[in-house]
Amino acid sequence: MGPRIWRWARPTIVVALALVVIGIPLWLVLATSAKPRGEAINPNLDPPDHWQPGSNYADALDQGEMMRGFANSLLVIVPSVVLVLILGAAAAWVFARRRGKLVATAYAVCISGLLLPPAIITIVLQLRQLDLAGTRPGMIAVYTAMYLSTSIFFMTGFIRAIPYELEEAARMDGAKPLRIFLRIVLPLLRPVIATATIMVMLYAWSDIFYSFFVLGGGDAATLPINLYQVASAELYQENWHLIFAYVVVMSLPMIAIFLVAQRRIVSGITSGAVK
Template structure:
């Protein structure tokens, strides 16, 4: 009976692995189409090209697609947002998790509203205009920070509550102030959840096209997803070029997720203190 159960479990596992490969089909279609000529690409078939045009296609994409400019804009906006979100959310979460009182409860509930309340485009537009941040990368970074800090705070608070308060007391006895205690003791223990939050924030900011579209009028600041929109206007019938642009845009996210998925699982399942 035990052998039958193990055999059945292995069979189910193999079936699940086979089903999981389905998610690679759209990505494979993009990769193969980006190597075809325009006529074959327009057929949208999951097949190898009769003749590979990788060099010619990607040369056109880099020359006409503003790839370098879009990549620089995406890197600046994404990493600027990432640093601001993690720094603010970690400090805020430490205060909320450790200080018991009406004000900390109010802050927690107030920032939770940010996870469900939609962004007010008109109000945000006027605020950025008043601060002279409209049509700037800094303005976009501030918007992403405002949107994603509540989410990062939510997962940080739950993790910090698993860290024993005795560590805070021991650090205080040794002469650590609150900021030094957070930087030297608490924040290093938050490494797993920080990796998780960083990957999720990275994916959200890098893939977003609506916020830059609404608040960036000058296309010299457009990010990679917006470049696809502009590129489609140039080559709306040449899907080999469009799919190549899509591949270059999604490749960083795909690599980050593959490299960081272990840290995401660790951050969601592990505690701060082991042993």
């Protein structure tokens, strides 16, 4: 009877913990974002007496200049994802197919970013010397360097499981290395590429720490930085209904992407790490 009870109690405990850890904060955000200003001054878990999510979200979009922040986020994240995928796949192909102490050392250095946190002060000083501080190219370079280690790690493990005979057959047919990489290696990397794309987008979309030091504010501010600016401005002081409405709208694109592609994330991680 004991194991049977535990088998039924275990999922119940997991669901209850999820409701407490995730459900309560989520309800606080959603409920506050739908309240009038008077009810939202002191955020709590009480449902709104008067629901007005439409006007709150419209004000957050207009007053918070969300469309500009959305465009700035895309202008930074999309190039970062492209660079992470291209550079990561090319480096992983070399690490997976070549042997030697030099290659092993280079691989260890490249994936060391998984364990070593970036030194933000050093990064900012280097960007200033290169005149890239406060610019989108500087932010793209930081994101690319931060997430390249993860991409190389998963892609290298995946490529090692690809039969080398496929590349040998292409070489015998006269294919050059670039053509082999584009026609054979990249198509087979689709599961890991999908995973890397989603992971980088999820991390970079909500990043405020590095973007705050690299971009600062101004016209190039991404969505998280823009939220910080409007939340600190006089317009949004104690306007918790607008702040939480901004958070909800900002989170919707990444939530949708995660729900649609969660299976690809798991399959890509397991294939790249286990293989």
